[in-house]
Amino acid sequence: MYSTSFLDLPPLVSAAGTVHLPGSKSISNRVLLLAGLSDGVTVVHDLLDSDDTAVMLDALRTLGCKLEREDKGPLRVTGLGAWLGATQADLFLGNAGTAMRPLTAALALLVATQGGDITLRGVPRMHERPIGDLVDALRLLGCQIDCLENEGYPPLRLTGPSTLELDQPVQVRGDVSSQFLTALLLALPLVATDRPVVIEVQGELISKPYVEITLLLLARFGITVERDGWQRFTIPAGSRYRSPGSIHVEGDASSASYFVALGAIAGIDAPVRIEGVGSASIQGDVRFVEAAEAMGAWVESGPNWLQVKRGVWPLRAIDLDCNHIPDAAMTLAVMALYADGTSTLRNIASWRVKETDRIVAMATELRKLGATVEEGPDWLRVHPLKTFQPAAIHTYDDHRVAMCFSLAALNGLSGLNGSTGVPVRILDPKCVAKTFPDYFETLFSVVEPERDSIPVITIDGPSASGKGTLADLVAAKLGYWVLDSGALYRATALASLRAGVSLDNEHDIAALASQLDLHFEGGQVFLGHEDVTHALRDETVGAMSSKVAALPAVRLALHSLQLAFRRLPGLVADGRDMGTMLFPQAGLKVFLTASAATRAERRHKQLISKGISASIADLREDLEARDLRDQSRKVSPLKPAADALMLDNSSQTIEESVDLVLSWWADRRPFHSAGH
Numbered sequence: 001m002y003s004t005s006f007l008d009l010p011p012l013v014s015a016a017g018t019v020h021l022p023g024s025k026s027i028s029n030r031v032l033l034l035a036g037l038s039d040g041v042t043v044v045h046d047l048l049d050s051d052d053t054a055v056m057l058d059a060l061r062t063l064g065c066k067l068e069r070e071d072k073g074p075l076r077v078t079g080l081g082a083w084l085g086a087t088q089a090d091l092f093l094g095n096a097g098t099a100m101r102p103l104t105a106a107l108a109l110l111v112a113t114q115g116g117d118i119t120l121r122g123v124p125r126m127h128e129r130p131i132g133d134l135v136d137a138l139r140l141l142g143c144q145i146d147c148l149e150n151e152g153y154p155p156l157r158l159t160g161p162s163t164l165e166l167d168q169p170v171q172v173r174g175d176v177s178s179q180f181l182t183a184l185l186l187a188l189p190l191v192a193t194d195r196p197v198v199i200e201v202q203g204e205l206i207s208k209p210y211v212e213i214t215l216l217l218l219a220r221f222g223i224t225v226e227r228d229g230w231q232r233f234t235i236p237a238g239s240r241y242r243s244p245g246s247i248h249v250e251g252d253a254s255s256a257s258y259f260v261a262l263g264a265i266a267g268i269d270a271p272v273r274i275e276g277v278g279s280a281s282i283q284g285d286v287r288f289v290e291a292a293e294a295m296g297a298w299v300e301s302g303p304n305w306l307q308v309k310r311g312v313w314p315l316r317a318i319d320l321d322c323n324h325i326p327d328a329a330m331t332l333a334v335m336a337l338y339a340d341g342t343s344t345l346r347n348i349a350s351w352r353v354k355e356t357d358r359i360v361a362m363a364t365e366l367r368k369l370g371a372t373v374e375e376g377p378d379w380l381r382v383h384p385l386k387t388f389q390p391a392a393i394h395t396y397d398d399h400r401v402a403m404c405f406s407l408a409a410l411n412g413l414s415g416l417n418g419s420t421g422v423p424v425r426i427l428d429p430k431c432v433a434k435t436f437p438d439y440f441e442t443l444f445s446v447v448e449p450e451r452d453s454i455p456v457i458t459i460d461g462p463s464a465s466g467k468g469t470l471a472d473l474v475a476a477k478l479g480y481w482v483l484d485s486g487a488l489y490r491a492t493a494l495a496s497l498r499a500g501v502s503l504d505n506e507h508d509i510a511a512l513a514s515q516l517d518l519h520f521e522g523g524q525v526f527l528g529h530e531d532v533t534h535a536l537r538d539e540t541v542g543a544m545s546s547k548v549a550a551l552p553a554v555r556l557a558l559h560s561l562q563l564a565f566r567r568l569p570g571l572v573a574d575g576r577d578m579g580t581m582l583f584p585q586a587g588l589k590v591f592l593t594a595s596a597a598t599r600a601e602r603r604h605k606q607l608i609s610k611g612i613s614a615s616i617a618d619l620r621e622d623l624e625a626r627d628l629r630d631q632s633r634k635v636s637p638l639k640p641a642a643d644a645l646m647l648d649n650s651s652q653t654i655e656e657s658v659d660l661v662l663s664w665w666a667d668r669r670p671f672h673s674a675g676h
């Protein structure tokens, strides 16, 4: 997951390959609650691992459920058997509607029958998301519920025992969120032991397919609800949650929408294949595919896969009632930028009470790209866009805003042939953690950037100038990859020393270099499976690497290996010739220096902290000798690129150097109005 304050997406031009979807949020949280209320053990396969499921799991654990999991294997839930293990609790449910609403209903009923005092709270936005219709329905049943801040909104306090009145049908409004009905359907079997319980929906029920998911999963847990249209639901007498023993969570259909759209826009030569969800899905959002087809996508499907390619281009504009696909419909709003006319999304009033006011958010951010957008109380109209402006997209802590605006990075495809695209900045990309923590990594695995558009920052400089630390910190702020080119030379030196190849055997050393199986992982360097981080820092290896680096055949062997480190979303490369030889087109080149005295002192401190004794004078002498060797070698001598910015960090803290490099980088990016 990218936990940076922003993530810049370079212009993307095509997509192909396979993505595996994370589990469905709606199914995961329903299954967890049902398993939690059942007797015995339920083994849940392919559960979604995200913020929304984490809060549900925490709540169930607090209430006394036993949850066991080995590594990434299936989760074993030992249910409560409709009896709370803890009756006093303060539960934090983040911004998960699928946790807040169903838990409110289930716990209100359990506290009424068993007694207790439970508070349910969430993030500030959760305290602005309505729950009044559900609270009203439960109060009419006899549950004691206090809204602790504002009437009709969380946080809520549930107290009991109290007497439940189950003879009359339970009335609930269905036109603000279907989750209120879902919550009652999931929870009322708790009290439908000796009589049927009837739920009547008032007002037009929205987001109906989500209620279908609820009914199907209830059936998997042994409860068959009778339904009369969308108005009246009867939970039969004698209902009891019965664990199916084991259950599989299919991939998330709303998460699939971004890749369906990606295929429709950029699956030009080959399709984007989506695994985990398909024609046999129980999720209504799979019908997003029909909307994408109406816009011109070419789609093939199997029971649990989809394959999508571009059909017509530009896409066809649509005018669609999106009430049945409220979440995935946001993706259509960005697809509409690539259409042949104006698209209208209708019947989406519920967007206003979700993670943010999504009608306002989508309109505001689409306009930042340059689009003309009109909005109404329950609709959004988007005009196509030919020339995009680089924009920093505010994401309002809404995972879907972040995910669907990533599709704006395909903007180079929208203009006339040959036009170049502009980058898109996604602010606070970690908000995708709500349902799809690895969204951007998954996206990067199937898209091709425009040629030479992956940003590169080079940091060159002499030994012990602090390049590595600076590169690591700058890369961490930007979410970029790191190439520590020095490590490649050190690894070659280490391999040569181990193989006993002498320095005059240039070709054998080059052969070793070309076969290096080196990778960087969380600040460590691996040669094959061996962690060589410390071995590479050895002084003998260091001295040898400077000599190895002077051999032209070795430099040639390592050249393409280094270029391959330029991957999405960007690269910070540190070394001695990154800006001059490897990445002459880099967007920012920094030449880092520090006086030999300062560098010797730093190296000294480093060695002392590792318990290695050394003399500052000797270290300084070594460094000066090394500088001379590096500067005077014939191949790629150490020298600043003509367009490099000089940074002497002798009297700077590392934080000051990082800030300076980031401010230089910000000056070269097109997102002028955006803070970071």
Ligand SMILES: O=C(O)C1=C[C@@H](OP(=O)(O)O)[C@@H](O)[C@H](O)C1
Residues within 6 Å of the ligand: 025, 026, 027, 097, 098, 176, 177, 178, 179, 182, 206, 207, 210, 211, 326, 327, 350
């Ligand atoms: O029941 C569910 O799992 C959901 C129902 C929908 O909410 P509304 O019924 O509020 O539209 C949907 O937007 C949400 O992401 C998940």
Ligand SMILES: C=C(OP(=O)(O)O)C(=O)O
Residues within 6 Å of the ligand: 095, 096, 097, 098, 327, 354, 355, 400, 435
């Ligand atoms: C509306 C959403 O979430 P929630 O389950 O919190 O309602 C969503 O995921 O788009």
